[in-house]
Amino acid sequence: MSKQQSKWVEMLKAARKTALVQDGKRKIHFTLADGTELCEEYDVKTNDLLVRKWRRKSTLGASKPWEVEIGEPDVTAHMAALTLGSQHLMESNTNPICVRLDTRRAFQWRIRNLPYPLKTYEITVDSDEKNIVVRTTNKKYFKKINIPDMERRELKLDSEDMNIAHANNTLIIQYQKPKCILDDQVLLLAEFKKLKTGKDGDMECNQS
Known part of the structure; x- marks a missing residue:
């Protein structure tokens, strides 16, 4: 089929x-x-x-x-x-420089030049605006990230599908592809x- x-x-x-x-x-x-x-x-x-x-x-x-x-x-x-x-x-x-570098099964963003520890970042999903919001508790960085692929499919975002990591002054955000x-x-x-x-x-x- x-x-x-x-x-x-x-x-x-x-x-x-x-x-x-x-x-x-x-x-x-x-x-x-x-x-x-x-x-x-x-x-x-x-x-x-x-x-x-x-x-x-x-x-x-x-x-x-x-x-x-x-x-x-x-x-x-x-x-x-x-x-x-x-x-x-x-x-x-x-x-900070945000670059999207996908894997086969996930959308992925690497935000370079962010030296703060992982606990500094607050990353949420804005369902109304259909984007991922990145902010730091020290108010040093703020960014909204959209996913055109999801918008083209008119799909809603779910925070359960998102993972974050931090290494080498780079914040890594992954969102599993539907x-x-x-x-x-x-x-x-x-x-x-x-x-x-x-x-x-x-x-x-x-x-x-």
């Missing part, structure tokens, strides 16, 4: 796609019906999703900068920011493996 397809799966299957295998990664560029671009990168061996980023159109039809949903921030964005001067460079090395999200991953991976892979240079996921 085949699994029921979600709107997310249907949208990606209907998109125009190009694929490339390079440096141990399967890179896929999607162009959606409204002109929005999506790029994803998967580890060829583990099939883990390493990168997901979007480039949307402005009201005038121009392409906006890439927005990273999963993975490390774009190097080009960092380089552009560093042109602001050495002061910004110093701040960027010490300020079964329907895992099912989507299986369906999409099977679809992507059918794609004909192109040569280096065929992809349109250049950072700009």
Whole structure:
């Protein structure tokens, strides 16, 4: 019996796609019906999703900068920011940085440059706003984290599915993926493996 397809799966299957295998990664560029671009990168061996980023159109039809949903921030964005001067460079090395790095079965965020012990953090689920709220008892840090995957599926968050840890000045937050999200991953991976892979240079996921 085949699994029921979600709107997310249907949208990606209907998109125009190009694929490339390079440096141990399967890179896929999607162009959606409204002109929005999506790029994803998967580890060829583990099939883990390493990168997901979007480039949307402005009201005038121009392409906006890439927005990273999963993975490390774009190097080009960092380089552009560093042109602001050495002061910004110093701040960027010490300020907390939140990066989403998922595992196959969990959404995961790593917030670096947070030296406080684990007991300092108060992490809750805001059911109304559908996000995870991170705050410290010493009032040194506050952040709201949304999960676009859950929003696309219109799923509610449950604090029972969340785990936290702290090591090497990094706060690690994990939220277990619901079964329907895992099912989507299986369906999409099977679809992507059918794609004909192109040569280096065929992809349109250049950072700009």
